Amino acid sequence: MQMRLDPAADPDDLARSLADAGPSRSLWQDAWLRLRRNKAAVASGLVLAFFALVAIFGPSLAPNRYDEVFPQYVRVPASLEAYPRAERIVPEFESVLARARVEVGEITLEGGTISAPIVTDRGIDPRFVRFVERSNLFTHARIVDVSADETRATMVADVQRTYFFFGTDAIGRDLFARTMIGVRISLAIGLLASLTALVIGVTYGAVAGFLGGRIDGVMMRFVDILYSLPFIFFVILLVVFFGGNFVLMFLAVGAIEWLDMARIVRGQTISLKRQEFVQAAEALGVKPGGIVRRHIVPNTLGPVVVYLTLLVPKVILLESFLSFLGLGVQEPLTSLGVLISEGAANMQGATWMLIFPAVTLIVILFALNFLGDGLRDALDPRDR
Amino acid sequence: MNAMTDDPVLTVRGLEVAFETNDGTIEAVRGIDLDVRRGETVAIVGESGSGKSQSMMAAMGLLASNGRARGTAVYRGRELVGMRERDLNRIRGDKITMIFQEPMTSLDPLYRIGRQLAEPMMHHRGLSRRAAREKAIALLDRVGIPDPQRRIDAYPHELSGGQRQRVMIAMALSNDPDLLIADEPTTALDVTVQAQILTLLADLQRERGMAIVFITHDLGIVRRFASRVYVMRRGEVVESGDTHTVFAAPRHPYTRMLIDAEPTGEKAPPPADAPMALSGERVRVSFDIGGGFLKGPPVVLKAVDDVTLRLRKGQTIGIVGESGSGKSTLGRALLKLLPCEGRVVFMGRDISGATKQDMRPLRKELQLVFQDPFGSLSPRMTIGQIVTEGLLVHEPGLSAKDREQRAAEALREVGLDPAMRNRYPHEFSGGQRQRIAIARAVILKPHVVVLDEPTSALDRSVQKQIVALLRDIQARYGMAYLFISHDLAVVRAMADYVMVMQAGRVVEEGDTGAIFERPASDYTRSLMHAAFALTDFHEEARRVAQGG
Numbered sequence: 026m027q028m029r030l031d032p033a034a035d036p037d038d039l040a041r042s043l044a045d046a047g048p049s050r051s052l053w054q055d056a057w058l059r060l061r062r063n064k065a066a067v068a069s070g071l072v073l074a075f076f077a078l079v080a081i082f083g084p085s086l087a088p089n090r091y092d093e094v095f096p097q098y099v100r101v102p103a104s105l106e107a108y109p110r111a112e113r114i115v116p117e118f119e120s121v122l123a124r125a126r127v128e129v130g131e132i133t134l135e136g137g138t139i140s141a142p143i144v145t146d147r148g149i150d151p152r153f154v155r156f157v158e159r160s161n162l163f164t165h166a167r168i169v170d171v172s173a174d175e176t177r178a179t180m181v182a183d184v185q186r187t188y189f190f191f192g193t194d195a196i197g198r199d200l201f202a203r204t205m206i207g208v209r210i211s212l213a214i215g216l217l218a219s220l221t222a223l224v225i226g227v228t229y230g231a232v233a234g235f236l237g238g239r240i241d242g243v244m245m246r247f248v249d250i251l252y253s254l255p256f257i258f259f260v261i262l263l264v265v266f267f268g269g270n271f272v273l274m275f276l277a278v279g280a281i282e283w284l285d286m287a288r289i290v291r292g293q294t295i296s297l298k299r300q301e302f303v304q305a306a307e308a309l310g311v312k313p314g315g316i317v318r319r320h321i322v323p324n325t326l327g328p329v330v331v332y333l334t335l336l337v338p339k340v341i342l343l344e345s346f347l348s349f350l351g352l353g354v355q356e357p358l359t360s361l362g363v364l365i366s367e368g369a370a371n372m373q374g375a376t377w378m379l380i381f382p383a384v385t386l387i388v389i390l391f392a393l394n395f396l397g398d399g400l401r402d403a404l405d406p407r408d409r
Numbered sequence: 410m411n412a413m414t415d416d417p418v419l420t421v422r423g424l425e426v427a428f429e430t431n432d433g434t435i436e437a438v439r440g441i442d443l444d445v446r447r448g449e450t451v452a453i454v455g456e457s458g459s460g461k462s463q464s465m466m467a468a469m470g471l472l473a474s475n476g477r478a479r480g481t482a483v484y485r486g487r488e489l490v491g492m493r494e495r496d497l498n499r500i501r502g503d504k505i506t507m508i509f510q511e512p513m514t515s516l517d518p519l520y521r522i523g524r525q526l527a528e529p530m531m532h533h534r535g536l537s538r539r540a541a542r543e544k545a546i547a548l549l550d551r552v553g554i555p556d557p558q559r560r561i562d563a564y565p566h567e568l569s570g571g572q573r574q575r576v577m578i579a580m581a582l583s584n585d586p587d588l589l590i591a592d593e594p595t596t597a598l599d600v601t602v603q604a605q606i607l608t609l610l611a612d613l614q615r616e617r618g619m620a621i622v623f624i625t626h627d628l629g630i631v632r633r634f635a636s637r638v639y640v641m642r643r644g645e646v647v648e649s650g651d652t653h654t655v656f657a658a659p660r661h662p663y664t665r666m667l668i669d670a671e672p673t674g675e676k677a678p679p680p681a682d683a684p685m686a687l688s689g690e691r692v693r694v695s696f697d698i699g700g701g702f703l704k705g706p707p708v709v710l711k712a713v714d715d716v717t718l719r720l721r722k723g724q725t726i727g728i729v730g731e732s733g734s735g736k737s738t739l740g741r742a743l744l745k746l747l748p749c750e751g752r753v754v755f756m757g758r759d760i761s762g763a764t765k766q767d768m769r770p771l772r773k774e775l776q777l778v779f780q781d782p783f784g785s786l787s788p789r790m791t792i793g794q795i796v797t798e799g800l801l802v803h804e805p806g807l808s809a810k811d812r813e814q815r816a817a818e819a820l821r822e823v824g825l826d827p828a829m830r831n832r833y834p835h836e837f838s839g840g841q842r843q844r845i846a847i848a849r850a851v852i853l854k855p856h857v858v859v860l861d862e863p864t865s866a867l868d869r870s871v872q873k874q875i876v877a878l879l880r881d882i883q884a885r886y887g888m889a890y891l892f893i894s895h896d897l898a899v900v901r902a903m904a905d906y907v908m909v910m911q912a913g914r915v916v917e918e919g920d921t922g923a924i925f926e927r928p929a930s931d932y933t934r935s936l937m938h939a940a941f942a943l944t945d946f947h948e949e950a951r952r953v954a955q956g957g
Contacts, residue, residue: 301785305849308746309799310772319798323789 056327059403066399069392076389080212083205088188091202092357095193097161103192103200103377109162114139114184117162122180125156139163140181148175157182192377194367203359204382208389210360214275214344215337221279222340223333226286231317231325233287234294245291248284256281257350264352274353278340289332293325327404334397338390345386361386418588418620419445419468419505424480424490426460426467426644437463439644440480445588448618452635452652454625454667456868457839460644461624465590469505470497484588503533506581508574510593515577516565522549522576523561530583548579552609570732571602575609582613589614592624599731599895600939607634626868628667632656640664670869672876672902675921679723679905685754686889687743687775687857688719692751694735694742712738713749714913718891720857725883725890727904727921729897729936735913736893740859743891744775756856773803776850780862782842786834792845793830796820799853819852820845823878840871844878851882859891864899876902897940901925909933 060066084091098108109117115132118139122129130142143153149171157166163182171178191200233244260277267273297303297320306316345362347353354360361382368379426438438460445451455461467478468489482489484505489497509515517525526548527541536544542561549557552575565573574594581589591610595603607630614621623635631638632652639649640663648661659665694713713735720726728736742749745760745768752761755771763771779785786795796819797812807815817827823844834842843863850858860879864872876899883890892903900907901921908918909932917930928934 301779301781302787304746305777305779305785305846306787306798308744308772308775308777309849309853310769310802311798312769312802315802319790320787324787326789 056400056403060399063399063402065395066403069395069399072388072392073396076208076385076392077212079205080209084202084209087199087202087205089199089202091198091206091359093198093202095187095197095199097197098189098193099197100195100371100375100378101189101193102375103190103381105188105190107186107188109184109186114162117160118157118182121156121160121163122153125153127153127180134184137184137186138181139184140179142177143168143180144177146176149178153180154182191381192375194378195371195375198357200364200378200381203364204361204385207359207361207364207382208385210354210358211341211344211362211386212389214278214360215341218275218278218282218340218344219333219336221275222282222286222336223329225279226283227290227322227325227329229283230287230290230292231294231321234291235298235313235317235321237295237298241291245288248287251281252284260347260352274344274347275340278343282336282340286329286332286336289328290325293328294321297321297324331397331401331404334393334400338393338397341386341390341393361389416447417444418447418485419443419622420481420483421464421468422481422483424464424467424478424482426463426472426476426478428473429475429477437476437644438467441639441641441644441646443639443646443649445620445622447587447620448614449637450614450621450623450635452623452625452631452638453641454628454631454638455641456626456667456870458643459641461641462592464641465507465592465622465624469501469507469590470494471501471507499533502529503584504586505588505590506584506586507590507592508577508581508594510596516573518565521562521564522568526561526576526580526583529580533584544583545579548583549576551613552576552579552582553605554579570598571606574598574602574606578606578609578613582617585617586619588620588622590622590624593626594623595630596625596627600897601731601935603630604939610634628656628670628869640667666870670873672873672899674880674902676725676880676903676905678920679721683721683723684756686720686722686724686756687891688754689739689743690717690752690754692716692718692739692742692749692753694738694747694749711913713742716908716910716913716915718743718908720889720891722856722889723883723887724906725892725904727892727894727900727907728910729894729900729907730910731895731936733912734910736910737861738913739910740777740861740891740893744777744859746777770803773799773853774856776853776855776858778843778846778850778858778860778863780865782839782846782866783834785846786842788834791831791833792820792837795834795845796830796848796852799849803853815852819848822851822882823848824874838871839867840875843867843871843875847875847878847882851886851888854886855888857889857891859893861893862895863892865894865896872899879903897925897936909936 089095101108111134114134118132118141119129122141122143125143126145126147128144130144132139132141143149149168151168153168154166157163157180163184166180166182168178169181187199189199189201191204194200194203229244229248233241259281263273263277303316303320306320311319341361344353344360345365348360348362349366351366353362364382365379365386368375368382371378421441421443423440423442424438425436425440428435428437441460441464443451443453443464453461453464463472463476466472467476468482468484470489470492472478478490480490484500487500489500516522523542523545526545527536527538530536530541530544531538534541546557546561549561554560554572554575560568565576568576577594589610594610595606598606610621611634613619623630625631635652637650638652638655639646640655640661641647642663648655648659648664655664656668659668692713693711693715696710696712697708716735716739718726718739728739730736738747741747743753745753745763752759754760755775760768760771786792790798793813793816796816800807800812800815813830816830820827820830825841825844825848829837834845837845843866847863863879864875867875879890880903882888890903892900894900894903904921906919907921907924908915909924909930910916911932917924917928917933924933925937928937
């Protein structure tokens with residue numbers, strides 16, 4: 026039997042009205058519009074996008090590798106100028122040439138090469154280059170433009186110049202590269218741990234809240250037990266047994282943080298369960314799995330998304346804290362927490378080691394928190 | 410009478426209210442003029458969204474943060490629109506007071522009612538705590554709260570809905586206002602309680618000579634209660650004047666439509682040999698309240714007590730009663746959505762002991778439509794998904810395209826444009842949502858539909874359309890309806906058989922005509938009085954207050 030108000034209605038007419046389904050705005054699109062109007066949240070989103078790009082591409086674009094050690098540049102301060110500096114290279118060049126007992130003309134330093142005319146009565150000796158190469162500043166020394174009487178020539182050498190925008194750390198590694206790798210690790214841990222917490226927490230909370238009764242009681246008491254375990258003790262145990270590694274790190278953090286998520290989702294589920302649309306689904310004969318999937322979980326996502334954006338900074342801080350204690354990622358890999366910990370140890374005399382990672386972390390946390398606040402305002406149904 | 414008519418309390422001229430939203434500016438009120446004189450009762454009547462509440466909110470400076478008001482609202486020579494918050498506060502809650510629709514939420518659940526009553530008196534009148542308390546007790550006594558000495562220390566949740574509304578009235582009266590704005594004060598209450606509250610307001614007005622602005626959608630109340638009426642539609646006053654004149658000779662077609670919006674017609678009973686669709690014998694439902702670990706023994710509440718019901722194919726049984734009478738519980742118990750005792754038979758099959766799994770295939774035949782069209786549709790699904798969810802369960806073989814086709818047909822059947830099926834529920838009005846809920850139920854072509862107050866949250870004119878739609882669908886498919894409502898007018902139009910419930914028991918049942926013409930029990934009579942009284946209001950309400 027066809028269900029139609031007017032049995033004579035033209036089927037083409039129906040097809041036409043099916044085709045031109047008008048534009049529609051879901052609650053998410055509504056929230057997106059509201060979010061876009063929140064300048065702080067938009068700016069935070071852009072900042073985070075920038076840091077995400079930095080985390081992905083930064084380390085491979087940086088002038089130095091994050092684990093490369095420059096013994097000659099231990100704890101050099103941050104600078105936009107290349108190391109070694111001109112005022113160090115020129116006297117050094119002068120002094121090595123002086124050791125070769127030649128007269129030195131005007132020294133010119135251009136990019137990665139240094140050159141100077143040399144004059145000697147003893148005749149230009151190709152072995153002069155050894156004097157130059159003995160210094161670890163210069164490589165590939167060569168003598169060019171030798172005059173016909175072999176008393177004049179030009180000594181040319183390559184200078185290994187490199188940039189340390191954020192300075193170097195206590196054993197001479199580039200802090201710029203290390204900060205970028207730190208951003209990568211911290212953001213990755215933050216995201217992975219939060220997603221772990223999201224998946225476990227939402228599933229667990231929705232199931233406990235929806236089933237209710239004794240099952241809910243048992244499931245939530247299990248959560249209470251996990252809550253009562255001292256977190257640091259738990260992490261130390263894990264690290265002792267399995268050794269600190271990256272994957273373990275976010276597993277440990279995620280394993281703790283899903284508890285909050287489960288409680289939030291359970292509370293939401295219990296109040297949603299009494300809503301008439303859930304009863305209506307029951308009256309339609311929808312199975313519990315379908316109700317949780319189609320009706321409960323999508324409706325809890327508002328608060329969950331908000332909690333998630335606030336959880337990411339929390340996890341980053343937690344990781345920083347664990348790394349600070351030495352339980353986190355292992356050398357030479359690093360994270361913002363490790364960098365800050367090292368910076369704190371070298372605060373006197375090498376402030377840049379603290380300032381750059383710390384400022385980076387603060388900016389990321391600010392952006393995440395602003396974005397979380399913006400999302401909360403955008404998704405808050407009371408505003409509707 | 411004439412002496413007071415020349416003394417304006419509130420004069421509104423060219424008042425406009427606009428709200429900034431994501432969809433641009435919404436003009437809720439478009440330049441209305443309104444006069445309230447001392448000691449008179451003015452009703453502002455209109456359907457939801459007509460701007461009747463917002464116009465008064467604007468005059469009181471209580472608009473939501475995205476709202477703006479323009480025009481003038483003069484209270485005793487003082488301009489209220491654009492007045493500073495501090496000056497407004499001196500008038501609000503003192504000379505102009507408001508009572509709201511929802512007595513459950515307009516009292517703060519954390520404070521005793523005595524404190525909530527005393528606060529405005531201490532603030533505006535500078536009374537001492539003791540004096541304020543004395544006065545609060547006197548006020549509670551005046552508004553008819555029994556044992557006010559003790560009740561003053563009660564928390565809001567310890568009072569019934571009617572008592573809470575009385576407390577709200579006491580609070581509004583505490584500073585002897587000139588003007589009381591009552592925004593749908595009785596809508597959330599049962600009819601008999603409604604009548605008592607209206608009597609109280611009428612008495613208080615006579616006693617104190619204050620003006621009342623009564624905002625309502627219920628024309629019955631307007632007719633009985635107000636001396637002048639303003640009819641609002643889409644932010645404009647379409648008609649105003651003396652209540653008797655407006656009701657006797659409405660000039661504007663909209664007013665005429667509102668007055669005629671009472672559902673009419675009656676339903677013929679099904680043929681005597683119609684097969685039994687659903688029957689329940691001696692159905693009982695009881696809930697354990699409280700109790701549990703460390704809480705002592707539970708208290709058993711008998712929500713449905715020994716009810717027998719026989720619903721034939723094509724029949725509509727109306728179940729009427731006030732809130733808490735167990736009528737909704739009975740409906741859910743018969744659908745086996747709640748555990749119950751007694752024998753329930755559906756189409757010759759005993760489903761008394763059926764488990765949830767057993768019931769699942771039968772759900773196709775037993776449908777439910779809820780009261781609240783806002784709560785019964787999942788906000789994160791499109792209406793196409795909502796309407797076809799039942800198909801997903803009961804006809805899993807259908808392709809997405811077939812489902813779409815069926816959704817379009819079902820939406821067209823309930824009078825909605827199928828092109829709207831990709832929209833979300835919040836984009837629809839209350840009446841449209843109720844149509845969606847009905848489409849969700851009828852798409853499965855069930856044998857029995859339990860309609861749980863399907864029209865109570867809707868405006869009168871929309872109610873009439875929904876009643877017509879439900880009757881139309883029933884005529885086409887021969888479904889059996891169990892129509893649960895507290896609204897006797899709607900039940901009279903929908904049902905051919907009526908059961909009156911009170912405190913879980915059926916106090917009276919019979920054919921609709923017989924029940925409405927010759928109600929046998931006192932309870933039914935009191936319900937009828939409250940709902941259909943066209944005689945003088947005061948006399949009538951007093952009779953109800955004294956127990957019918």
